[in-house]
Amino acid sequence: MGKTIIEKIIKNNTGIDAKPGDIVTVNVDRVMIHDIFIPFVASKFEEMGFKKLWDPDKVVLIYDHLVPASQVDDTRHFKVGNEFAEKYGMKNVHRSDGICHQLMTEALYVKPGNIVFGTDSHTTTYGCVGAFSSGIGYTEMASILGTGTMWVKVPETIKVSITGKLPDNVMAKDIILKLIGDLGADGATYKALEFTGDTVENMTVASRMSMSNMAIEAGAKCALFTPDEKTAEYCEIELDDKQKDLVGDADAVYCREICYKAEDFVPVMACPSNVDHVEPVKDIEGKEIDQVFIGSCTNGRLEDLMAAASILKGKHVASFVKLIVTPASRKIYRQADENGTLKILADAGAMITHPSCGLCCGRTGGILTDGEVVVATNNRNFLGRMGTSKVEIYLASPKTAAACAIAGKIVTPQ
Amino acid sequence: MDKFSGKIWVLGDDIDTDIIIPTEYLALKTVDDMKPYAFSPLRPELAGQISEGDIIVAGKNFGCGSSREQAPEIIKALGIKCVIAKSFARIFFRNSFNNGLLLIENEDLHDVVSEGDNITVHVNNYIEHQEKKYPIAELPQNLVDIVNAGGLVKAMRKLNGLD
Numbered sequence: 001m002g003k004t005i006i007e008k009i010i011k012n013n014t015g016i017d018a019k020p021g022d023i024v025t026v027n028v029d030r031v032m033i034h035d036i037f038i039p040f041v042a043s044k045f046e047e048m049g050f051k052k053l054w055d056p057d058k059v060v061l062i063y064d065h066l067v068p069a070s071q072v073d074d075t076r077h078f079k080v081g082n083e084f085a086e087k088y089g090m091k092n093v094h095r096s097d098g099i100c101h102q103l104m105t106e107a108l109y110v111k112p113g114n115i116v117f118g119t120d121s122h123t124t125t126y127g128c129v130g131a132f133s134s135g136i137g138y139t140e141m142a143s144i145l146g147t148g149t150m151w152v153k154v155p156e157t158i159k160v161s162i163t164g165k166l167p168d169n170v171m172a173k174d175i176i177l178k179l180i181g182d183l184g185a186d187g188a189t190y191k192a193l194e195f196t197g198d199t200v201e202n203m204t205v206a207s208r209m210s211m212s213n214m215a216i217e218a219g220a221k222c223a224l225f226t227p228d229e230k231t232a233e234y235c236e237i238e239l240d241d242k243q244k245d246l247v248g249d250a251d252a253v254y255c256r257e258i259c260y261k262a263e264d265f266v267p268v269m270a271c272p273s274n275v276d277h278v279e280p281v282k283d284i285e286g287k288e289i290d291q292v293f294i295g296s297c298t299n300g301r302l303e304d305l306m307a308a309a310s311i312l313k314g315k316h317v318a319s320f321v322k323l324i325v326t327p328a329s330r331k332i333y334r335q336a337d338e339n340g341t342l343k344i345l346a347d348a349g350a351m352i353t354h355p356s357c358g359l360c361c362g363r364t365g366g367i368l369t370d371g372e373v374v375v376a377t378n379n380r381n382f383l384g385r386m387g388t389s390k391v392e393i394y395l396a397s398p399k400t401a402a403a404c405a406i407a408g409k410i411v412t413p414q
Numbered sequence: 415m416d417k418f419s420g421k422i423w424v425l426g427d428d429i430d431t432d433i434i435i436p437t438e439y440l441a442l443k444t445v446d447d448m449k450p451y452a453f454s455p456l457r458p459e460l461a462g463q464i465s466e467g468d469i470i471v472a473g474k475n476f477g478c479g480s481s482r483e484q485a486p487e488i489i490k491a492l493g494i495k496c497v498i499a500k501s502f503a504r505i506f507f508r509n510s511f512n513n514g515l516l517l518i519e520n521e522d523l524h525d526v527v528s529e530g531d532n533i534t535v536h537v538n539n540y541i542e543h544q545e546k547k548y549p550i551a552e553l554p555q556n557l558v559d560i561v562n563a564g565g566l567v568k569a570m571r572k573l574n575g576l577d
């Protein structure tokens with residue numbers, strides 16, 4: 001019988017022909033810890049009685065949620081992180097290079113077919129290069145640091161096929177929001193998503209990343225794309241036979257199959273305050289807004305900033321709108337500077353911030369208050385995510401967000 | 415832990431981890447410091463009303479959202495004995511058992527109970543509410559092993575020959 005991508009990755013890792021529902025112990029290829037949770041990981045690790053990391057080179061520590069510190073106590077996280085890295089011989093530490101999920105693939109830590117865990121729910125992102133990656137808590141992270149292993153229940157797979165050419169002004173973000181709306185916030189819980197079809201084959205790795213990033217918003221354990229030549233170029237490798245074979249077999253068993261025609265997609269938004277509350281932008285046009293945020297591990301990449309710039313070029317944001325742009329990494333910041341994107345955005349009235357999680361996690365850089373409305377390109381619109389619980393958060397693509405910033409209200413990008 | 419009774423608090427569907435504990439309080443030093451802010455975006459008064467031994471009954475997808483382990487830790491620190499929901503998000507599910515917070519899935523109970531009711535939980539067997547029984551599934555063995563060890567930290571201490 002054929003296998004899904006996740007079944008192949010687990011077979012390659014463990015040698016076991018496991019089927020959905022089986023519980024197997026996998027060997028972890030790489031882990032990521034971010035600044036918010038490093039103090040908790042460090043104390044659990046020592047409480048567990050471990051004396052050394054299973055493999056210091058496989059551990060990556062990234063400061064992003066709290067960078068630069070906006071509260072005095074944030075600095076404790078950096079201090080604890082630095083001490084932990086020093087004590088256990090970790091070299092892979094990023095202190096201000098960008099958002100963890102951007103850096104894990106951009107800085108070449110994750111390869112197709114790898115099994116990766118991170119202390120952040122959006123760790124599903126690395127499925128964009130065909131890696132099985134998923135979020136865990138800090139106690140489990142501490143146990144992996146000591147053992148290098150983790151138990152997983154082999155998930156069932158939902159296959160999502162998308163074929164055809166996307167309309168202008170529809171981005172990968174619109175596809176994943178539509179899918180989450182159709183599946184519901186728990187529609188893929190405990191399950192793997194597998195994307196296929198010529199629409200995703202024609203996508204950039206960056207666009208695939210926006211989709212795998214948000215898979216968790218439907219509850220998914222991971223979201224997988226078949227590695228191809230674009231993946232190989234992005235990861236700076238040649239694909240080996242096992243990596244080339246990470247495609248769902250024709251006779252693999254899926255628990256559900258969903259097919260979309262690319263031509264049917266329209267710009268959409270996730271409306272307050274659930275990510276699966278998805279509506280076509282044209283149905284909510286006219287609502288006045290106070291702020292726009294373009295950034296995050298979902299949509300802070302170069303192509304996202306360039307898409308926003310294509311809408312904002314030669315125009316200016318509405319006088320009462322604050323437009324905040326946060327590149328996902330230092331590399332992206334530099335590229336956007338060198339190719340003139342940042343100038344277009346700044347000329348249009350954008351505030352451009354340092355690379356970090358920024359406003360996405362509501363800690364810094366533009367938090368809002370009761371009654372305010374924000375259009376944002378990140379991945380969550382939960383109550384209280386970006387300020388008080390009476391802020392209305394609409395999630396959209398970078399093009400839609402840019403169009404809204406100019407209009408001062410919700411509009412469809414033209 | 416075979417059988418226990420408690421007063422219930424009823425919450426809806428998709429109770430996310432930002433509701434259980436908003437990001438702005440995550441950098442507080444201890445779970446006890448964070449505890450008063452539990453559920454504050456939704457019901458700011460709730461954390462102060464919960465007593466030791468109470469039970470939460472919720473709808474589907476409880477604990478969706480971020481990987482913050484403070485979510486189950488805070489629920490446990492508030493004295494909640496277990497959470498019964500139609501379904502749980504996967505990271506929250508793992509985090510809860512790793513910290514010794516019992517979770518039970520049941521499709522029907524949420525639709526019939528009212529806040530303040532008393533229920534009795536017979537672990538791995540059924541829940542009793544107003545003389546009606548609601549069957550519950552047995553937990554997988556690997557989770558039972560973690561719970562029996564007293565959580566993942568204690569299981570690892572044993573592995574390292576400390577306890």
